[in-house]
Amino acid sequence: MTKNVHVVIIDYPNALQSAVQGLKELFLIANRIIAESQLDTRFAITVACPEKELGAVEQSDIVILPPNLDGDYYRAPETGLLTFLNNAHQSGAILCSACAGTFILAQTKLLDHRAATTHWQLADKFNKQYPKVSLKIESLLINDGDIISAGGLMSWVDLGLEIVAQFTRPHIMRTLGKYLIVDTGKREQRYYDSFTPKLSHGNQQILQVQHYIQAHYNQALNIAMLAALACMSERTFLRQFTQATTIKPIQYIQRVRVQKACELLESSTQSFEQISLNIGYDDVNSFRKVFSKVIGLSPSAFKARFV
Structure with a gap:
C-alpha cells in the first residue's frame, strides 16, 4: 500500500x-x-x-x-x-x-x-x-x-x-x-540514519510533550514533569508516549540530545565535553556511553568519519 x-x-x-x-x-x-x-x-x-x-x-x-x-x-x-x-x-x-x-x-x-x-x-x-x-x-x-x-x-x-x-x-x-x-x-x-521523531500519531497531549522536549532538551527533564505537562498519571503517560512514538520517554530524550550532539560535532569546533554540557549532560563519560550506544560510533570516530 x-x-x-x-x-x-x-x-x-x-x-x-x-x-x-x-x-x-x-x-x-x-x-x-x-x-x-x-x-x-x-x-x-x-x-x-x-x-x-x-x-x-x-x-x-x-x-x-x-x-x-x-x-x-x-x-x-x-x-x-x-x-x-x-x-x-x-x-x-x-x-x-x-x-x-x-x-x-x-x-x-x-x-x-x-x-x-x-x-x-x-x-x-x-x-x-x-x-x-x-x-x-x-x-x-x-x-x-x-x-x-x-x-x-x-x-x-x-x-x-x-x-x-x-x-x-x-x-x-x-x-x-x-x-x-x-x-x-x-x-x-549528514547522518541520515539520525533520529527523526514521529509526530503524526494524532495524540495531541504527547505531541505537546514532544514539542517541549525539542525546545528544552538541554534542561533537566524527568517523567514526572513530562507526565504533568501531558495532564496524565506517570503510568498512563509512559504507556501513551511509548505507543505514539514507539520508544520510551527517556530513550526519546537521549535520541534528541544525541542528534543535537551530532549536529554540533559536524558544524562547530566545540569539544565533546563542551557539547555534553551544552545539551544537558554534566557527566561527560555517561553521555559518551549513550552517544556510542545510539550511534554505534564513539564521538571521535563519528567526527573523523563525517566531518
Whole structure:
C-alpha cells in the first residue's frame, strides 16, 4: 500500500516562483525515482495561496515557506497563514522555510528559543525583529526535527533534498541529485540514519510533550514533569508516549540530545565535553556511553568519519 507524504508549498505574495514550482517539480521527479526503486512512499504536492486556498488543505505532513522575491509580505504575513502554520504544527506537520520564509515561520512564535537560519543579508533585520530566535546564519540548513530552515535564495534545493532523504532513503536523494546535476557531496556527510521523531500519531497531549522536549532538551527533564505537562498519571503517560512514538520517554530524550550532539560535532569546533554540557549532560563519560550506544560510533570516530 502506497504511503502519501502530503507536502504543502505556500505560494504567499511575492514568493520566489522558481522555488514554488521548482520544489513541486523536485518532488514529482523524486516520485518517479521512488517508483523505479519500488518503494511504497510518494509525495503528494499541493501549492496553496494564503488568501484563498489554505482552507481547502485537508492534510499536511510537510509545510514549506519558500524564499521571497520582492515586497515586505514575509515581514508581516496575514493572520490566516500564521493560524494555518500553528494548527499544522500542532497536528504533527513538519514546518520548513527557505531564505526569507524563515521570517514568516518566526512570526508564529514557534521558533522562540530555538535555532534557525535565513539569508545572511537578512541577519540584522531578523535579529532585530525576532530576538528570541537563535539565528545560526553560518548554517546552510538546520533540521530541528519538527522545524527545518534553510539559508540562501537557492537553499530551497537543499531543503527539498533534505526532505526527500528524510522521508525516503538517502540513495533516492543521491539519485535525484545526479538527475538534477546538483552536487550532493556535502549532504552525504549528514547522518541520515539520525533520529527523526514521529509526530503524526494524532495524540495531541504527547505531541505537546514532544514539542517541549525539542525546545528544552538541554534542561533537566524527568517523567514526572513530562507526565504533568501531558495532564496524565506517570503510568498512563509512559504507556501513551511509548505507543505514539514507539520508544520510551527517556530513550526519546537521549535520541534528541544525541542528534543535537551530532549536529554540533559536524558544524562547530566545540569539544565533546563542551557539547555534553551544552545539551544537558554534566557527566561527560555517561553521555559518551549513550552517544556510542545510539550511534554505534564513539564521538571521535563519528567526527573523523563525517566531518
